[in-house]
Amino acid sequence: MAVIQEYKCPCCGGAIAFDSTIQKMKCPYCDTEFEMETLADYDKELKSEQPDDMNWEPVSGEEWQNGEMDGLRSYVCKSCGGEIVGDENTAATACPFCGNPVVMMGQLSGALKPDYIIPFKLDKKAAKEALRKHYEGKRLLPKVFKDENHIDEVKGVYVPFWLFDAEADANMRYKATRIRSWSDSQYHYTETSYFSVSRGGRIGFARVPVDGSEKMPDDLMESIEPFDFSEAVDFQTAYLAGYLADKYDVDVEQSMKRANERIRKSTEEAFDATVQGYATVIKEAGSIQLCNSKVKYALYPVWLLSTKWNGQNYLFAMNGQSGKMVGNLPLDKSAYRKWLFGLTGIIGAAVFAASYLFWLL
Structure with a gap:
């Protein structure tokens, strides 16, 4: 039975496939290209992620001794x-x-x-x-x-x-971009680079x-x-x-x-x-x-x-x-x-003064 490894595009989430022309994985939705090794490392990181474990040790507090609460x-x-x-x-x-x-x-x-x-x-x-x-x-x-x-x-x-x-042992993963823009005599270009950042x-x-x-x-x-x-x-x-x-x-x-x-x-x-x-x-x-x-x-x-x-x-x-x-x-x-009535009056007076000044000019 054949097992098909399916990858999702880290940029847009669409399903990506191998493009034999460029010998890379390519997303048909956003046209982003990926090296096979890059996707394999990314997939390995996803599989190694663990759920939260924020449990605490039971509390064994000290009990009151005889006579301590008498007062x-x-x-x-x-x-x-x-x-x-x-x-x-x-x-x-x-x-x-x-x-x-x-x-x-x-x-x-x-x-x-x-x-x-x-x-x-x-x-x-x-x-x-x-x-x-x-x-x-x-x-x-x-x-x-x-x-x-x-x-x-x-x-x-x-x-x-x-x-x-x-x-707290923590592992965080982020999706990040860097944008580079330039122009020539005919066109303005924008290049967006996508990164998977781990901490x-x-x-x-x-x-x-x-x-x-x-x-x-x-x-x-x-x-x-x-x-x-x-x-x-x-x-x-x-x-x-x-x-x-x-x-x-x-x-x-x-x-x-x-x-x-x-x-x-x-x-x-x-x-x-x-x-x-x-x-x-x-x-x-x-x-x-x-x-x-x-x-x-x-x-x-x-x-x-x-x-x-x-x-x-x-x-x-x-x-x-x-x-x-x-x-x-x-x-x-x-x-x-x-206070509100007074503030409204001040604002109204200020607007009237500004309008009158504009009319004079």
């Missing part, structure tokens, strides 16, 4: 469902995610003990000042956000993070953070990165004194998808940046295999302010180590309408 209390907020942890001296407080009043009553249970903690470096005074600067000069911000009583509601919370370490290598990732809180938006936490892990210490419950802690409700298995997304994006960007000197570059295929993977559990310091405006909840966060502040601001619609 901790927890409460599940009836408003948003967040589970808050504090020390035994925190009797009553407000939920940092929705502002609902809570009373710390229950005993902490059913959670892994954190491996590391980054202690708060900036105090509440610094957080309040950062919040003031965050909305400083914003004319469309509702006045209620400038009231001191809302600034005082900022709370220090240790946010749970899963930290992913891994090495392969290994990139190491250390402590890629994924927050383990369902109430905490991923983009909000990623916006206050980075945290300086060199200041992390082995976890001790004494660091929780005077602060709240959010108990993780997104386990490590659920967080792996987000970690893989971050690793994939960073890996692809790093490899894409090495493909230079071409007119066009299109990624055709790529695969990533993870190795030497491990996951740790840590608590990172975050100052939070949750407040409501016109029935919507707004959450602000500040990195308790670096002071970086982020958060969406509400819009005062009345002030916005006035």
